[in-house]
Amino acid sequence: MPESIWFGHDVGTTREATGELATLLPQEQNFATPKPERLIQRIVHIATNPGDLVLDSFAGSGTTGAVAHKMGRRWIMVELGEHCHTHIIPRLKKVIDCEDSGGITEAAGWKGGGGFRYYRIAPSLLQKDKWGNWIINKEYNAPMLAAAVCKLEGFTYEPSDSVYWMHGKSTENDFIYVTTAHLTHEQLTLLSDEVGSKRTLLVMCTAFRSRSGGFPNLTIKKIPNTVLAKCEWGHDDYSLQIENLPIAEKPQKKQPLLFDGEAE
Template sequence: MKALEQEFTGKVKCVFIDPPYNTGSAFEQYDDGIEHSLWLSLIRDRLELLHRLLSEDGSLWITIDDNECHYLKVLCDEIFGRINFVANVVWQKRIQPDMRATIGAGHDHILVFSKNLSIFKQKLNILEQTEDQRNRYKNPDNDPKGPWISADFMAKGFRPNQMYEIVTPSGKKYKPRPGSCWRNIESVYQTLLSENRIWFGKDGDSVPRKKTYLSESEGIAAWTWWTNAEVGHNQEAKKECNALFGVENTFETPKPERLLRRIIHLSTNPGDLVLDSFAGSGTTGAVAHKMGRRWIMIELGEHCHTHIIPRLKKVIDGSDPGGITEAVNWRGGGGFRYFRLAPSLLETDRWGNWIINKQYNAAMLAEAVCKLEGFRYAPSDEHYWLHGHSTEQDFIYVTTQTLTHEQLQALSEEVGASRTLLVLCLAYRAASPDAYPNLTIKKIPQAVLSRCEYGHDDYSLQVENLPAAPPPMPEPEDEPTERKPTRQLGFDL
């Protein structure tokens, strides 16, 4: 993820992650008192980076079970701020109880945090009504505006200008119940009445209710209870994977495409960028692609090649008929680029000093340093010193040479007064770097040491990869001591 920071900071609209829970036998060789803190310390680094990648109207969605949910909520509060907590969605992940458990877990949590809640609220989409919800609209009075549903015209609270008397068509009179008032002031009520938007029941003598027409309904707001009938369940997700990869090559813990469809629908619009840094079987990318979103997925496991890439190829060529394909009328198209994480730019020599990795040739080094320094790599055929640019007048030059005063002076003259050049070299000999007003000179590797994490090969969240807890100290043996006479305390009764 660190490689994304320069280009995508503040540009990701939705982050969805399904991190590994790390429970069970993996903890046997670790200090039982620190397993949660170890897991949380690993996830913290990722959350801090994800927070920086999110746009101001962006949001984070994390699926998690009961084992870590409440610890994770507190950690997210710290990083995102409690004010930016949106919801704890309860997803019904099973269709029947697990008879092996004391009390079967029928749900997972989806923790939702925003980068800026006030902005996120304005951008959050609503849900389309389901067929069952649309069927609740009726038209018992043959209203020409079509089917409608009604809601109580009373509201809680006391507002003096909403405490008038209403007379029904049958002549019955109503006033608000104690502790309530009418939903609108009297002039608004009269307008609604004239538009036939008030319903008094089939006999015309019931407490007034306000009509809402199906033709005027744009949808419904999401809430925190997501049933498996609406967004799928674990068994559905497993069937989707079996159809894609075969039973012998299935994925253990996939999420159903319908679940990702709801998350992406609520939090993004077509063209927005979706990120999943625990890509798993590739569900997030597949669903985002079918919904017309841009996406980035990150995966360290071998299933990147066995599951994700084959799955996305099927999505692109239109040969994936499952999941949400029919619901969104997906017929194929688009494409994706695949990148492999480069070896560490820096490594340590036998004395522990940072040096440039020998696997990097000159072009690889220049491209890597351009990225770390915020320049676009675009080597010039005309100027040997032009490896990239950040603006039309600001350029970068990367070399492993030791530059002399004469070389720097010649370089400064060739660059010219109207341009600036960032020079990164192994070393330089000059009376003062200020002698070249259009050059900024830095040494490598020192200049890039703080830009990234080097010499680290394993970025997984597997607890097996963590340092083992130190072995317990042996209990000291009791040494025989000479018994001394004790002082007696006497009381004269």
């Protein structure tokens, strides 16, 4: 088993890390356990190549992302606390704008550039009621629910101003309608007539009653059952397909977003 000791004069110390942060952020944004950039540089150097993705799911003051960025790696940071706003975003903006001359900037020959996207993760879509039944989280309003179900069903969330059942689309002629209503046979007949023979509609509702064998242009599914069926439980590997991340777009309308996104 190879062993090595990394001394403070090689990879820095907590005191050095505190100093690095102090030059970047206001005094009141002290962080109790920062890592020196040189330490993370050594780890990133050993473990990755330029262009690789580096993940720090306990981002804290954002040292991992700052170092990975300066070393030409891509990065993902996850943070539970308010540090995103108080530490990480201000710090990474300075790295990008080349206003951070400390840490490994000189050693890495860092000259600024790049960018990042920031997402606030939505609350869980489903929760259990006091009887143990899965229900839609009360924090979800109608647009948030529609956006979430569109994502799960592979539709682009694009609510129409004029057509109440057009919440999203998968093609020019295939749409999705998300509602917490119980739909009657009469309501479904009306919907089917409005959709017409040249378009199709996926109806996501909590319950429905249809007397006939169905409607040729409607596919009707129930939530939360369908949502639950899409959830994965108990996997060790959730295989996040990060290469398929959607391209960040400016929202066209002022809609509450599922993920409170911001592009930098």
